[in-house]
Amino acid sequence: MIRLKSMFTGIVIATTSLISTNFAIAADYPPHTINMVAPAGAGGGWDLTIRTVAKTLKDTGLVDANMPVVNRPGGGGAVNLSYMQTQSGKGDLISVYSPPILLTNLTGLTQYSYQDTTPLARLITDYAAFVVPENSKYKTIKEVMNALKQDPKSVKIGGTSAAGSMDHIQFLLVAKAAGVENLRNIDYVSFQNGSLIAQALGGHVDLISTGLGDVAGLVESGKLHALAQTADKRIGTGLIAEIPTVKEQGIDVIFENWRGLFGPKDMPKEAVAYWHDALQKMVATPEWKAALKRNGWDDAYQDEQAFTEFLADTNTQYKTLIKSVFGR
Amino acid sequence: MDILSSLMDGFSVALQPYYLFLILVGGILGTVIGMLPGLGPATGVAILLPMTFSMGPTASLITMMGVYIGAMFGGSRSSILINTPGDGAALAATFDGYPMAMKGRAESALAISAIASLIGGTIAAVLMTLMAEPVAGLAIKFGPAEYCLLMVAALSMTVSMSKGNMLKGFLSMCIGLAISTVGIDGQSGLQRFTFGVLELQTGIDFLVVIIGIYALGEVFKSFSTLGEGGKKAQTKFKKIWISKDDWKRSKWPILRSAPVGFIIGALPGAGGTMASLMCYNNEKQLSKNKEEFGHGAIEGLAAPESANNAASIGAMIPMLSLGVPGSGTTAVMMGALLMLGIQPGPLLFAQHPDTAWGLIASMFVANVILAIVNLPLAGVLVRLLAIPPKVLYPIVLSLAFVGCYAISASVVDFYILIILGVAGVLMARLDIPTSPMILAAIVGGQMEQSFRQGYRISNQDLSAFMDSGIAQGLLLVTVLSVLLPLINTIRSKMVNKPA
Numbered sequence: 001m002i003r004l005k006s007m008f009t010g011i012v013i014a015t016t017s018l019i020s021t022n023f024a025i026a027a028d029y030p031p032h033t034i035n036m037v038a039p040a041g042a043g044g045g046w047d048l049t050i051r052t053v054a055k056t057l058k059d060t061g062l063v064d065a066n067m068p069v070v071n072r073p074g075g076g077g078a079v080n081l082s083y084m085q086t087q088s089g090k091g092d093l094i095s096v097y098s099p100p101i102l103l104t105n106l107t108g109l110t111q112y113s114y115q116d117t118t119p120l121a122r123l124i125t126d127y128a129a130f131v132v133p134e135n136s137k138y139k140t141i142k143e144v145m146n147a148l149k150q151d152p153k154s155v156k157i158g159g160t161s162a163a164g165s166m167d168h169i170q171f172l173l174v175a176k177a178a179g180v181e182n183l184r185n186i187d188y189v190s191f192q193n194g195s196l197i198a199q200a201l202g203g204h205v206d207l208i209s210t211g212l213g214d215v216a217g218l219v220e221s222g223k224l225h226a227l228a229q230t231a232d233k234r235i236g237t238g239l240i241a242e243i244p245t246v247k248e249q250g251i252d253v254i255f256e257n258w259r260g261l262f263g264p265k266d267m268p269k270e271a272v273a274y275w276h277d278a279l280q281k282m283v284a285t286p287e288w289k290a291a292l293k294r295n296g297w298d299d300a301y302q303d304e305q306a307f308t309e310f311l312a313d314t315n316t317q318y319k320t321l322i323k324s325v326f327g328r
Numbered sequence: 329m330d331i332l333s334s335l336m337d338g339f340s341v342a343l344q345p346y347y348l349f350l351i352l353v354g355g356i357l358g359t360v361i362g363m364l365p366g367l368g369p370a371t372g373v374a375i376l377l378p379m380t381f382s383m384g385p386t387a388s389l390i391t392m393m394g395v396y397i398g399a400m401f402g403g404s405r406s407s408i409l410i411n412t413p414g415d416g417a418a419l420a421a422t423f424d425g426y427p428m429a430m431k432g433r434a435e436s437a438l439a440i441s442a443i444a445s446l447i448g449g450t451i452a453a454v455l456m457t458l459m460a461e462p463v464a465g466l467a468i469k470f471g472p473a474e475y476c477l478l479m480v481a482a483l484s485m486t487v488s489m490s491k492g493n494m495l496k497g498f499l500s501m502c503i504g505l506a507i508s509t510v511g512i513d514g515q516s517g518l519q520r521f522t523f524g525v526l527e528l529q530t531g532i533d534f535l536v537v538i539i540g541i542y543a544l545g546e547v548f549k550s551f552s553t554l555g556e557g558g559k560k561a562q563t564k565f566k567k568i569w570i571s572k573d574d575w576k577r578s579k580w581p582i583l584r585s586a587p588v589g590f591i592i593g594a595l596p597g598a599g600g601t602m603a604s605l606m607c608y609n610n611e612k613q614l615s616k617n618k619e620e621f622g623h624g625a626i627e628g629l630a631a632p633e634s635a636n637n638a639a640s641i642g643a644m645i646p647m648l649s650l651g652v653p654g655s656g657t658t659a660v661m662m663g664a665l666l667m668l669g670i671q672p673g674p675l676l677f678a679q680h681p682d683t684a685w686g687l688i689a690s691m692f693v694a695n696v697i698l699a700i701v702n703l704p705l706a707g708v709l710v711r712l713l714a715i716p717p718k719v720l721y722p723i724v725l726s727l728a729f730v731g732c733y734a735i736s737a738s739v740v741d742f743y744i745l746i747i748l749g750v751a752g753v754l755m756a757r758l759d760i761p762t763s764p765m766i767l768a769a770i771v772g773g774q775m776e777q778s779f780r781q782g783y784r785i786s787n788q789d790l791s792a793f794m795d796s797g798i799a800q801g802l803l804l805v806t807v808l809s810v811l812l813p814l815i816n817t818i819r820s821k822m823v824n825k826p827a
Contacts, residue, residue: 041736074738075529076512082526107517109529156785164517189781190514193774194659195475195596197652204471205785217651217671326517 029091029274030065037095039080041073049124049259050096052291053282060285062278076100076165078110084117087264091271094120098259099166102315106322107164114311118267121279122260122307124292125300128170128230129212129243133203134223141228142249144207145178152185158205160196163188164326169318170230170255171209172325174246177253183325200224211257213296216240230255235298258300260307276303335457338685341386342693350387351394351690355698358398359705363406365539365731368415369399369640370656373664385668386683390690392661397694400600400640401445401702404633408437409712410724412543416770417600417636419538420608423763424621424628431624434713438706439568440626441633444582446699448634451586452593452641453691463642464649467594472782473793477802478595479775482602485609485809486767494813497764500755504768507532508776515780527740534770535735540745541762543728545752547721565714568706570626578630581611589635593642599655601770603639604632605763613812641691647672648684 036054038047050069057063072080077100087093097114105113130141138144138155147154159167168188175183191199197215200208201223208215212235218224219239226243232254234241246253261279263271282288283301292299302310341347354376361372372395383391403418408425421441428437455463470478487497510521511531522528570578585607592603611631612621621628646652651673653659665672670680677684712720732745755762786792793799 071737073530073736075526078529079526079738109512109519110526153787162512162514162517168517187784189472189784190777191781192514192777193596194653194655198468198596198646198650199471201650201652202468202471217666217673220671221651221674223650223674 029268029270030063031092033066033068033092034063035093036067036069037080037093038069038071039073039077039095039097041071045259046077046096046098047071048295050094052295053096053123053261056282056285056287056291057278060282060287062281062285075109076104078104078112081110081112081116084262084264085112088116089266089268090264091268093264094275095262096259097262098257099169099314099318101262102311102318103165103169103322106315106319107326114262114315116265117262118265118272118304119307119311120261120263120272120275120304122258122300122302122310123279123283124297125256125258126297127212127235127257128167128174128255129210129215129219130171130174130227130229131200131208131210131215131219131224132206132227133200134225135203136206136225138207138227140244140249141174141246141251142178144227145175145180145251148175148180148186152180152182153187155186155206157186157188158191158196158199158208159188159210160191160194162190162192164322166257167209169321170257172321173255173317174228174230174251174253176321176324177246178251183321197224212236212240212243216296219243231298236296256300260302272304279303331457334681334685335689337682338687338689339692341682341686342390342689347387347390347686347690348693348697350391351694351697352701354391354394355398355401355694355701358395358400359402359405359698359702361395362399362402362414362418364734365406365412365414365535365543365727367731367734368403368417368535368657369396370660371734372396372399373657373660385665385670385680386686388664388668389661389683389687392664393687393690394694394697396640396657396661397449397637397691398698400449400637401442401698404441404445404636405438405706405709408434408441408629409709410543410720411546412724412728413538416534416538417604417639419601419763419766420604420632420636421629422542423608423632424623424625427622427624428626428629429713433624434710435566435568435706436570436574436626437629438710439570439703440574440578440630442699442702442706443570444578444630444633445637445702446695447582448586448589449637449641449695450692451583451634452590452638453688453695455587455590455638456641456645456691457688460645460649463591463594464645466591467596467646468650469796469798470595471796472778472785474796474798474802475595476775476778476782477793477799477806478602479771479778481802481805481809482606482609482771483764483767483775484806485613486605486764488809488813493759496758496760500760500762501764501768503751504537504765504770505772507537507765507769508534508772511773514777515784525740527736527738530736531773532744532769533735533741534766536732536741536744537748537769538766539728539732540748541752541755541766543724544745544749545756545762547725547728548749548753549756550717550721553717565707565710568703568710574626577627581607581627581631582634584610585631585635586638589638590642592635593639593655594645596646596652596655599643600636600639603642604636605767607631607635609809613809637695644687644691648676648687649674651676 036050038050040046054067054069101114104110132138144155157171161167172183189205196208199205212229219226228246229243230246358372361367373392376395403414404421407413407418407421408429411422411426413419413422425437487501510528512529513520588607589603608631611627612618643655643658647658647662653662662672732741
């Protein structure tokens with residue numbers, strides 16, 4: 001008897017929840033629950049971004065729906081990207097991504113690209129920083145590039161991500177703009193165990209290519225010396241503001257480690273319009289501005305149209321580079 | 329004198345009732361999280377992170393410290409009682425801890441584990457107070473070449489320790505190395521052995537290997553006897569304490585292992601797993617009763633337990649004095665510090681002395697509190713052994729799967745887990761030791777990557793691997809670890825010959 005009863009309750013709950021989701025998508029947006037997905041484990045940059053977005057939208061009352069954060073890690077975001085293909089046409093899933101959504105596709109790790117999603121908005125950005133130990137013989141990024149022009153093996157570049165991923169590509173973009181040839185011969189060394197900064201402190205690599213946010217503290221303490229960053233203007237305050245841009249040193253390129261939100265492919269029109277509205281309002285709230293400041297993020301808001309154009313341009317830029325370096 | 333007065337200031341923070349309470353709550357939470365396979369200190373601290381925003385930096389850090397050390401205490405509970413390490417660092421506790429429990433000595437095992445953890449942790453906290461700076465300096469001397477040789481030394485020690493048969497140990501190691509090559513290769517960005525499965529791109533987590541081989545393997549092994557109802561391991565329980573003789577045997581192993589664990593823990597990326605396995609092997613090498621190791625030798629449990637807690641404190645050094653996180657957990661802690669507006673690194677002690685010294689003092693306090701909490705807790709936990717296998721094993725199975733899912737949220741790992749469980753049974757049948765395989769799965773990836781990093785940085789010059797004194801020392805250890813057992817065997821043959 002008890003078993004029958006609980007089975008019945010289960011069926012009722014299952015049916016009502018099924019009906020409610022279907023109904024919500026057909027009739028009005030937002031639905032009762034919108035899954036906010038971080039395509040990586042808890043604790044990383046993607047995770048922090050989507051949690052901050054969900055919290056800000058909830059606290060400010062801009063989105064009246066449950067927004068549980070789901071972690072779907074694997075394959076540098078590719079596992080979630082595959083999953084999103086099974087959700088196409090739906091409106092109850094929002095995921096955060098950054099340049100790897102382009103890079104994993106261009107280097108052949110996944111067949112899906114940003115074109116298999118619905119870009120919703122670009123929100124924030126960090127920049128690349130090129131950092132040397134305090135006693136390094138290189139004082140400017142120009143000197144590094146000149147050394148590489150002489151001998152591409154003379155400067156060993158360290159980074160956290162795998163070869164062909166962000167830390168590698170951001171350096172090569174700058175090297176290419178500086179006129180270094182034979183990009184393929186530059187030695188990039190990947191330190192994925194979290195020891196990258198220690199390797200730089202110990203002088204085991206000549207230069208590390210990383211995020212400005214990751215080395216800010218060490219640069220302030222004077223143990224590491226930042227040669228350049230890749231924004232189009234000076235960033236931050238104090239010693240961080242003293243880091244020159246690569247542009248100032250005559251290398252005409254910028255690199256942005258942006259983060260933005262994406263829905264599944266063919267997201268319903270009313271859902272896209274809803275998020276356009278909600279996110280545009282969100283980036284103007286004091287809560288969001290406080291979150292930017294707290295996390296050291298730079299505001300980089302673009303709405304869905306501008307973001308889609310930006311993605312197309314950036315994708316072409318990376319594609320040319322990856323083709324010339326890796327031949328794939 | 330300066331350090332002493334700063335530390336006293338730290339204690340005046342950490343001993344306030346509010347902070348004591350936080351350490352206690354954090355410690356108990358951490359112990360529970362640490363016991364569950366797959367959930368380690370990093371997860372525990374990450375879960376707590378949002379709560380700490382409202383508490384202020386000192387309170388938040390002290391709570392996290394409680395969770396961190398609690399998880400280190402808790403990790404080995406499940407190693408001893410159900411042969412399933414809570415995390416990598418508790419792996420070595422299964423080698424002799426579980427056999428002790430099976431022999432009806434679970435009380436002594438749980439007691440020595442808590443005592444060794446307390447002593448190891450306290451010695452490390454003293455070392456940390458006195459020598460944080462020089463140890464941090466030593467840690468950054470480890471470049472790719474030194475990392476590579478450290479891994480080689482650890483592996484060769486484990487293989488050469490393999491009971492009786494070095495060849496079988498070598499075979500086991502090769503399986504582990506093969507597992508460690510799955511995934512995207514960092515240096516080339518290419519996929520290896522992923523067979524088009526996206527989930528395999530990030531590789532096979534070594535915790536999945538551990539849970540598969542140990543937890544599932546143990547359950548599968550018992551299938552043949554389960555039909556007979558299975559016997560309870562133990563029904564009567566004594567007090568959780570150790571005998572005088574136990575203490576005499578464990579004293580030196582505990583004291584020796586703490587500094588070794590501390591230094592290995594301070595190397596970014598090496599961590600408690602390496603530290604505890606190396607100290608286990610050390611003790612086995614030094615011990616007069618080698619043959620008892622693996623069958624419930626108390627020093628074989630005391631040494632890794634001491635090393636593992638010492639390593640967890642050593643891992644704080646790169647974070648506090650260099651601003652470089654040395655492990656997954658300290659990375660999460662560092663993230664929390666940054667969010668609270670505190671920059672870890674060389675300036676921490678100058679800019680936020682109360683937080684920094686409060687944290688160090690809380691290491692001492694947390695170790696003591698957790699030892700006190702863990703002894704009565706062990707008295708409850710030990711009754712797990714009274715649960716008949718046909719009830720206990722389904723629980724172990726579900727814990728194994730939940731823990732596995734908690735690591736990567738991927739169903740693909742379930743299949744890997746089951747395959748490894750079967751492999752665990754087969755290896756036991758064929759008498760192939762599993763520890764070389766596990767260690768190879770843990771360090772293999774990093775050993776290979778370090779080798780290729782060093783090779784690339786030195787422009788393909790192998791002699792770079794012998795340049796530094798540290799590298800030469802590690803090479804010597806490797807050579808000795810292979811030669812010593814060999815010499816011992818030859819010597820014993822010569823002795824036996826006349827007879």
